[in-house]
Amino acid sequence: QMKCSCLLKKQLEPTGILKMSIGWWTPMNWMTYFTVQKFVVLNTNLIKLKDCQDAIFCTNKCGRKYKSKKALYAHLKYECGVDPQFQCQVCQKSYKHKCKYTCPNYNCDRQYVHRPSLLKHLKFECGVSPKFHCQICNKFFKQPISYKMHMGNKHSKIFKSENL
Numbered sequence: 790q791m792k793c794s795c796l797l798k799k800q801l802e803p804t805g806i807l808k809m810s811i812g813w814w815t816p817m818n819w820m821t822y823f824t825v826q827k828f829v830v831l832n833t834n835l836i837k838l839k840d841c842q843d844a845i846f847c848t849n850k851c852g853r854k855y856k857s858k859k860a861l862y863a864h865l866k867y868e869c870g871v872d873p874q875f876q877c878q879v880c881q882k883s884y885k886h887k888c889k890y891t892c893p894n895y896n897c898d899r900q901y902v903h904r905p906s907l908l909k910h911l912k913f914e915c916g917v918s919p920k921f922h923c924q925i926c927n928k929f930f931k932q933p934i935s936y937k938m939h940m941g942n943k944h945s946k947i948f949k950s951e952n953l
Contacts, residue, residue, distance in 0.1 A: 851869055865871075873883035890907040892899045897915050901907040909932075913920070919929035921936035925944050930936040 853864060876883050890901040890904055892907065892910060892915055894915050899910055899915070901910065913932045917931065919931045921930040921933055923930070923936065923939060928939065930939060
């Protein structure tokens with residue numbers, strides 16, 4: 790059993806489940822230390838933070854963050870510390886993903902697992918100058934979501950009053 794050094798001094802059960810805790814929890818093998826009100830350890834590789842926009846974090850192997858369990862599990866299964874599992878039938882090179890869709894543009898080597906991702910890349914990014922312009926700070930953005938996030942984060946007071 791691992792000991793938890795949180796304020797409640799609960800212990801980590803052999804199954805890897807720490808039911809609830811308040812305050813600091815600082816296991817030695819984890820890269821990041823969190824100060825949150827409540828959290829649940831799903832297993833020894835994952836932490837789900839209830840009070841941190843419901844984000845799920847990977848261990849200190851890479852420190853990548855995911856908001857959905859599905860994306861995190863796919864990362865752990867195919868990418869995080871795992872040897873490439875997919876092999877090209879032509880050149881025998883190994884890859885971590887099964888990329889079915891390659892950008893057709895000559896200077897671009899981007900590949901995508903899903904067709905909508907490739908189409909979004911072609912529409913907004915590849916060989917296209919940024920279409921979305923912030924009138925306040927004169928920044929340009931290639932995708933509408935990037936522009937909306939910028940407006941919400943940098944110019945939130947102005948952006949909220951315009952959208953009322």
